[in-house]
Amino acid sequence: MNNIPMVDIQLWHKTLQSELEEKAISVLRSGRFIMGEEVEAFEKEAANYLGARHAISCANGTDALILALHAAGIGPGDEVLTTGFTFFATAEAILRVGAKPVLVDIDSQTFNIDPVELERSITSHCKAVIVVHLFGLPAPMDAIRAVCDRHALLILEDCAQSFGAAYGSRKTGCHGLLGAFSFFPSKNLGGFGDGGLVITQDHQTAETIQMLRNHGSNYQYHHECTGYNSRLDAIQAAMLRVKLKYIDQFNNQRRQVAQWYGEYLQKSEVICPIDTPEHVYHQYTVVLPARRDTIKKKLANKGIASAIYYPMPLNKQKALSSTEEDYELPVCEQLSEHCLSLPIFPGMTEEQVKQVADALIAAM
Ligand SMILES: Cc1ncc(COP(=O)(O)O)c(C=O)c1O
Structure with a gap:
């Protein structure tokens, strides 16, 4: 009997091996390694697949959350509700923008945030909720939306583990103002290194994220605000384009x-x-x-x-x-x-x- 790993990435990629290698070589020969055509094409294809108007790639899933929070105007003095059962990055992103995480208990059957506990945990400083679709199971968005509507809270979705999952007729990431994805290699859509994506239906928010991920700049050497260096590599975009098809x-x-x-x-x-x-x-x-x-x-x-x-x-x-x-x-x-x-x-x-x-x- 053979050993069984948690994830067998080599086996998973076997059927796509030649397509991936061909694409990788073409990027290596292109001389364009950060952003560029492959990245733009991937953003279009991902937006199309997810049913989002805008998809903005970035360096990893943690940055996707930070960019989403920053673009949503969350900062010092604000509180953000989220599940107590998730990878640390969800709360870390809230801390990174200077806000305070308010941790909420989960439903014992789904491992996802419990909407009743969510409503009970709201404070006067709460501005938003980060809903995590943990392990790939969509959280109950109807009940969550009802709570958020009652208390005027923004919804952000942490979709690091749920690429391709849908709740009702819409994919996860399309149920609030912003959705954040990770392309860590073992994720359902994983790259060959780090990568991330933010999606939104809102044009203005998309423009803000585009600027933030590139040093607060829309136009070379003109900086509107302090941003981040959080761009996707062309080689990752090219590999993700192949894997997105499958x-x-x-x-x-x-x-x-x-x-x-x-x-x-x-x-x-x-x-x-x-x-x-x-x-x-x-x-x-x-x-x-x-x-x-x-x-x-x-x-x-x-x-x-x-x-x-x-x-x-x-x-x-x-x-x-x-x-x-x-x-x-x-x-x-x-x-x-x-x-x-x-x-x-x-x-x-x-x-x-x-x-x-x-x-x-x-x-x-
Ligand atoms: C729920 C969740 N949020 C955020 C992240 C952060 O993603 P990344 O590792 O790409 O920064 C992860 C990654 O494991 C995750 O599982």
Whole structure:
């Protein structure tokens, strides 16, 4: 039996190998490496695929969040609500623009922000919410929008893990003022290095982001404001253009893997993720009744990778401990002790899924 990694990027790229290599060589020979035609074409194609009027690429997903917050006018004195169960970058972006994160507890079935808790957590300084579609499962946008409308809060979406997922008839990223994406290599749409994207339907906001990502400049050596150096490389854009053509296929392969896991784990004590066609399964994260560390070790002994996303909710992170109040986020805390993410990637076979599921059941 072969080892099973969390993500087998080489296998995933195998079917596209010659297309990717041809494109890479053409960029290397073009002499144009930052921004340029490939980047513009990728932005158009991504906007078109996502159903957004504007797509502005940048250097990574963290910058996408920072640019989105900055363009939305969030800064010192403001508070931004977000989930307590996400990658640190979501809260880090809020801190980076000088605002304060207000952490909200999650729904135990979806790992996403709980709309009831969201409304309960609003303070007089709250200006916006960053909704994270964690693990590729869209958050309940209707209920979230209702809360935001009642309290005049802007909606920003962190779609780092949900490229291609839809809520209702619209893709994630198109439900608020701004959507932010990451192209970290293991993401559903991943590059060959770092990359990010901001989308919006609003023309003025798009222009602001375009300026901010390039040193606050729209016109060479004329600077309207202090911005960032956050541009996408041509080689990343070229690679992402190839992979974007196959994103639905890749996401469907992830859904197939999730379906197999659901079948093989059906009679076990493991709680599987929600099964909905909207999910793009960036991660396949189960909840274990107990003994997670032992189970994880037993899987590793059989050559099966697993990961803990996330071992510590944001309210327990040292970097956020300067905020005065002590948050109680019981669901975040409970799930951070019991969750385990299993291998999932396009091209993973039913035999591999069965091997992981059998090993997991045997380890319990
Ligand atoms: C939910 C979430 N937000 C933001 C980011 C940041 O993206 P990047 O690593 O491209 O900066 C990530 C990346 O892992 C993420 O998972």
